[in-house]
Amino acid sequence: MRLTVSNLRVTFPNAEEPAVAGVDLELAGGETLCLVGESGSGKSVTALALMGLLPGRARMSAGALTLEHGGGTSELAGLAAEAHRRLRGRRMAMIFQEPMTSLNPVMTVGEQVREVLTIHQPALTAAEGRVRVEAVFAQVRLPEPQQRYDEYPHRLSGGQRQRVMIAMALVAEPDLLIADEPTTALDVTVQAEILELLRDLQARTGMGLLFITHDFGVVAAIADRVAVMRRGQVVESGARAELLQRPQHAYTRALLDALPERRPRPEGPGPGSEVALKVRDLAVHFPVRRGVLRRTVGHVRAVDGVDLTVRRGGITALVGESGSGKSTVARAILRLERPTAGSVWWEGEDLARLDGTELRRRRRHLQAVFQDPYSALNPRLSVATMLTEPMAVHGLGRDVADRLDRARRLLELVDLPADSLDRYAHAFSGGQRQRLGIARALALEPRFLVCDEITSALDVSVQAGILDLLLRLRAEEGLSLLFITHDLGVVGYLADEVAVMEAGRIVEYGTTDQVLHSPRETYTQRLVAAVPRMGDGRESE
Incomplete structure (x- = not known):
């Protein structure tokens, strides 16, 4: 098997620049080529061009787009749709990022x-x-x-x-497998299993693997060679070890420098000794109903006796695999889910016992930022409405003009231009939408913020900006944060303390340094060991 890409160009109508602007790539059988770069750099468009899956409005040209396979040689550029379809699945195949939508x-x-x-x-x-x-x-x-x-x-x-x-x-x-961010949303343990599986299958079948990712830990674990894309072009390529250890292009160096493990944590005030939030023996059980009459025959113990403390001005990370109960804990704290048992103490009151007006009044001080900002932001509301409407509901601001002034200050606080007020969510990039989500959460002047996997799908440079923003808000606004994530690299950069969840329970709790570098529990040790790191694996070969 051999894939040869020469001067590949892809353009879309009305676009100022081509999506792919003269890309050259080569991939041999049994080899893994990692294609890295930020969102919008052209990685996925390159893959779709190879697969013949570009939308009809796209225009593609190439000096050569050749796949040598077990059945002969195919020139993919200009290939008829039916001929391309016969190749897909049989000679070339693709794994997409989100399997549920595929x-x-x-x-x-x-x-x-x-x-x-x-x-x-x-x-x-x-x-x-x-x-x-x-x-x-x-x-x-x-x-x-x-x-x-x-x-x-x-x-x-x-x-x-x-x-x-x-x-x-x-x-x-197939002779060629293209994997487009197949591990981005997976737990570190599942990700490690998928990467090991792909390496094993490749060794046995000799297929070529084009692996698209923005995770340099994954690159270090799986790549033979790396190509870095920016604005539709390959700006640097080479052997994995050489590129990761001695990057030549400024863009590649900037991407590597944005990794949490390579960045010194900014100096700033740490958490105080005062407790902001105290959760005791929290339980959330969901009924299992069966039969025509939907009788309850049992319960799913999603959260089963959780104790958790967040200090004032502190950042506590809640980590664990999918299904461990992390998000359910957050929803119960915010009273988006009614606890089955236990208490959630905030400023001398048990939120688990509040309802109606009292709960609504307290909820203003505890806000959330969610994983997918596009689905969390109303596409029909302008940014101005999105930010000022909650203020009006809770009686913040003297009048409309005052609330708009507050909205402008919020945009400035999260590093968005003031003229964003008249725009809608679809007009922003993923990182900007996440900043909008943070601005909306801050609109009610909260003192406690829950961040649920808010950096999991972001590029490393965008992620770095969001993490620094949270640390700045902690320092300037005195916010306390519960940060839910499966990215232990982010935890090491951001958090003061870490709670590890497994099957609805906290199995380990301690300082970030202790949990990440000297974990006591076998489960935590497995999580830490599964994280692909720049200093691990094959990059030093």
């Missing part, structure tokens, strides 16, 4: 994977196809592959759905 919710996962065989190997009977799919499910280490064949996507975990997507890509044994 899988059909009304088909079982086994049927969806077998569909690839139906198209590319029509001579196989249904029974033979099922046997092949179950074998691939076992190959990608999906537990109980025979039972999983008949499951629907919503019944699988995020890591299991991603394994199904890998199985779909591999079932016809």
Whole structure:
């Protein structure tokens, strides 16, 4: 297998610059090429051009776009749609970032994977196809592959759905696999398993792997060579160790310098001794109902006896795998979920016991910033309305003009231009939308902020800006933060204390240094060991 890309250009109507502006790439069989760069740099458009999946309005040209494979040589540029379709799945395949949006919710996962065989190997009977799919499910280490064949996507975990997507890509044994951010939203332990799986499959099949990511820890763990993209161009490429240790281009150096583990934490006031929030024996149980009459036959103990303390002006990180109960704890603290038992003490009052007007009055001081700012921000509201409406509800500001002045100061506080007031959420980048989410949370002058995975999908440079903003708000506004994340690199840069959750319980609690560098519990040790780091793995070879 060999992929040759020469002078690839992709343009879209009315765009000021081409999305891809003269990219050259080469990839051999058995080799992994990592394509890195910030959002909008052209990484995914390059992949879609190779797969023949560009939208109809796009215009593509290339000096060469050649795939040498087991069946011969194919020139992908200008290839007819039907000919490209015959290559997809059989000779080249792609894994997308979000498996839930890529899988059909009304088909079982086994049927969806077998569909690839139906198209590319029509001579196989249904029974033979099922046997092949179950074998691939076992190959990608999906537990109980025979039972999983008949499951629907919503019944699988995020890591299991991603394994199904890998199985779909591999079932016809392609020569080239393109993986577009396949581990971005996964827990560190699941991510480590997926990376190990891809390396193992590649070693056994000899396929070429084009891996798109913004995570340099992943690059260090999996890459043979690296190409760095910026504004549609490859600005630097080379062997993994050479590029990571001795980057030549200023843009590459800036990306590496933005990594949390490479940045000294800014000097500033630490947390005080006074407790801002105290959670004791918190429990949230969800009923399991079955039968025609929907009788309760049991309970899911999502949170089961959690104790948690956040000091005034402190930042406590809550970490753990998906399903461990982190977000449910946050929702119970904010009273977006009613606790089954336990207490949430804030300024001498138990929020778990409040309702109605008293709860609404207290809730003003405890606000949240959510993981996906685009779905959290109302697309029909201007920024001005988004920021001033909560002020009006809670009686902040003398009049409309005063509230607009407050909104302008909020934008300045989160480093957004004042003329943003008349714009809508879709007009901002992902990092800017996250800053808008923070501004909206600050509109009610809260003293406690819950941040739920707010940097998980951001580029390293954008992430660095958001983390520094939070530290500045802590120093200037005296905010206390509960920061939920699965990124332990971010935890080391941001948090004062860390609480580790497993199966609804806190299994380890301590200072950031103690938990990350001297973990006591086996579960925490496994989480820490699973984090891909720049100083680990193959980059020093």
